[in-house]
Amino acid sequence: MLTISQLAAYAGVTVRAVRHYHQIGLLPEPERDTSGYRRYNAGAVVSLIRVRILANAGVPLSQIRQLLEADASTFATAVEEIDRQLGDEIARLEASRKQIAQLAAGDRLALAPEVITYLDRLRDIGVSERVVAGERDSWILMSARWPDRVREWMPSKTAQLDDPQLVRLYRILSEVFESDTGDDARLVEAADILASLAEQAYRSGEIDLGEVAQDDLPFDLLDALAVEADPRVERLLELMRERGWDGLARLERLAEPPT
Amino acid sequence: MLTISQLAAYAGVTVRAVRHYHQIGLLPEPERDTSGYRRYNAGAVVSLIRVRILANAGVPLSQIRQLLEADASTFATAVEEIDRQLGDEIARLEASRKQIAQLAAGDRLALAPEVITYLDRLRDIGVSERVVAGERDSWILMSARWPDRVREWMPSKTAQLDDPQLVRLYRILSEVFESDTGDDARLVEAADILASLAEQAYRSGEIDLGEVAQDDLPFDLLDALAVEADPRVERLLELMRERGWDGLARLERLAEPPT
DNA sequence: ATGGGGGGTTGACGCAGCGTCAAGGTCAAG
DNA sequence: CTTGACCTTGACGCTGCGTCAACCCCCCAT
Numbered sequence: 001m002l003t004i005s006q007l008a009a010y011a012g013v014t015v016r017a018v019r020h021y022h023q024i025g026l027l028p029e030p031e032r033d034t035s036g037y038r039r040y041n042a043g044a045v046v047s048l049i050r051v052r053i054l055a056n057a058g059v060p061l062s063q064i065r066q067l068l069e070a071d072a073s074t075f076a077t078a079v080e081e082i083d084r085q086l087g088d089e090i091a092r093l094e095a096s097r098k099q100i101a102q103l104a105a106g107d108r109l110a111l112a113p114e115v116i117t118y119l120d121r122l123r124d125i126g127v128s129e130r131v132v133a134g135e136r137d138s139w140i141l142m143s144a145r146w147p148d149r150v151r152e153w154m155p156s157k158t159a160q161l162d163d164p165q166l167v168r169l170y171r172i173l174s175e176v177f178e179s180d181t182g183d184d185a186r187l188v189e190a191a192d193i194l195a196s197l198a199e200q201a202y203r204s205g206e207i208d209l210g211e212v213a214q215d216d217l218p219f220d221l222l223d224a225l226a227v228e229a230d231p232r233v234e235r236l237l238e239l240m241r242e243r244g245w246d247g248l249a250r251l252e253r254l255a256e257p258p259t
Numbered sequence: 260m261l262t263i264s265q266l267a268a269y270a271g272v273t274v275r276a277v278r279h280y281h282q283i284g285l286l287p288e289p290e291r292d293t294s295g296y297r298r299y300n301a302g303a304v305v306s307l308i309r310v311r312i313l314a315n316a317g318v319p320l321s322q323i324r325q326l327l328e329a330d331a332s333t334f335a336t337a338v339e340e341i342d343r344q345l346g347d348e349i350a351r352l353e354a355s356r357k358q359i360a361q362l363a364a365g366d367r368l369a370l371a372p373e374v375i376t377y378l379d380r381l382r383d384i385g386v387s388e389r390v391v392a393g394e395r396d397s398w399i400l401m402s403a404r405w406p407d408r409v410r411e412w413m414p415s416k417t418a419q420l421d422d423p424q425l426v427r428l429y430r431i432l433s434e435v436f437e438s439d440t441g442d443d444a445r446l447v448e449a450a451d452i453l454a455s456l457a458e459q460a461y462r463s464g465e466i467d468l469g470e471v472a473q474d475d476l477p478f479d480l481l482d483a484l485a486v487e488a489d490p491r492v493e494r495l496l497e498l499m500r501e502r503g504w505d506g507l508a509r510l511e512r513l514a515e516p517p518t
Numbered sequence: 519a520t521g522g523g524g525g526g527t528t529g530a531c532g533c534a535g536c537g538t539c540a541a542g543g544t545c546a547a548g
Numbered sequence: 549c550t551t552g553a554c555c556t557t558g559a560c561g562c563t564g565c566g567t568c569a570a571c572c573c574c575c576c577a578t
Binding site: 273275279283294314319320 | 535537544
């Protein structure tokens, strides 16, 4: 006959856990000896181990009893379900692991390697750290919203950086936001380039991002984030509105541009 | 400016979670509007997402704040540690998944395929379901004790079933335990065979299981389990003692056998 | 027999990370 | 002016035990 601590040791659990299982009726209370000690037979070890196997798989204790009492087919389907959930959980942890790895990989944030590459390209073409940081924060939001889509978008985003107009735009913005002055002339120049790029994109139909466009909250958020980072962005938005475009993260036609 | 529910929606968490993070000081309380509502700026979304990334990786909320405040190198080492733990957890879940799968695979218990094969072999050579069930329970205990070693042992265990003496032993035991009578003559016969097998094993040095032998508690437990399953096992133990052997799951020399 | 150390017993509170009422105040629309 | 969808704080509930507390019990050495 076993004491509670022996039983617990065999099954690799704590004494407290065993008592808990008794309390909630998951394990039957065994006989007591003359001094009130619980006395277990060997079969109790097997029962306890079975309970632990299910518990380790994440099955709530409240379900384990019914599960062990269930008939074979019920049990089998339940096990399938448990296995599915285990698979999901493993996938979740692996995804989380990737995120964490990237988080350490430099930008300390949840960004796909494609995005990191994109940000590095920005630095290469002379974009200031401040502006890169702004882009980074934007992509964090985008990644949170569309974790999978983001990776698809990046190749074309990166390709666009080959356009000298866009490079020029980024450089101007870098200059402006790096300086302490409110250099309006440069902002106007930037707005002109941006409007021109938007016009091109609009004509070629590129401006449509598909389903994403229906849910436009994040884009407002991105613009708000930019304004927060530097209030001069507000002026840029104003200049864009004058040119018939609304927004910044996603440009939306307000009216035909002045000819 | 965002309301709390908008903030929560962007980060994919519940409103309650956000408030909880405020309570424990993980996120700073934002400004309130005239009616006392919390009003968030876009940056709060980024902060919240960062918190969630760490939380999803299993980092306790109490540690997240310090982590986000830490310098880059501290952070990097912490992330390594987190990654390690994630790896461990994934491995644990995968192991659990295997156990669960086997659990459904027929014998409803945590047994390696090698053991299942062994049990099937027992059935093939005519061992009764009752005795197989006893063996199964024993292997559950063994598997709990030495999850890895068990798989190593099985090949030789299975090979031993080629020995006609052992087959005969199992068949006699099956008969005895399947009947309602206390057929002592058959038990004596079984004891003789078992003693003879033990003698062989002892001479060839096979009886030593290595380090395992030092921890002999489980073997007592296995014997106790057998006695529980059928009290006639007690008689078998007695017969074995008469023949100079102690135990059943592991036979131990008591004295030289009567010549 | 006596004391000490290592068991056992019940009972109760503590913990994380929120979920879920309860009991209100607020806002926008019809 | 009502309705319904938000917002507020406060408080208790949940899981699966860990961790006291306060006491009893057994065995061994002195």
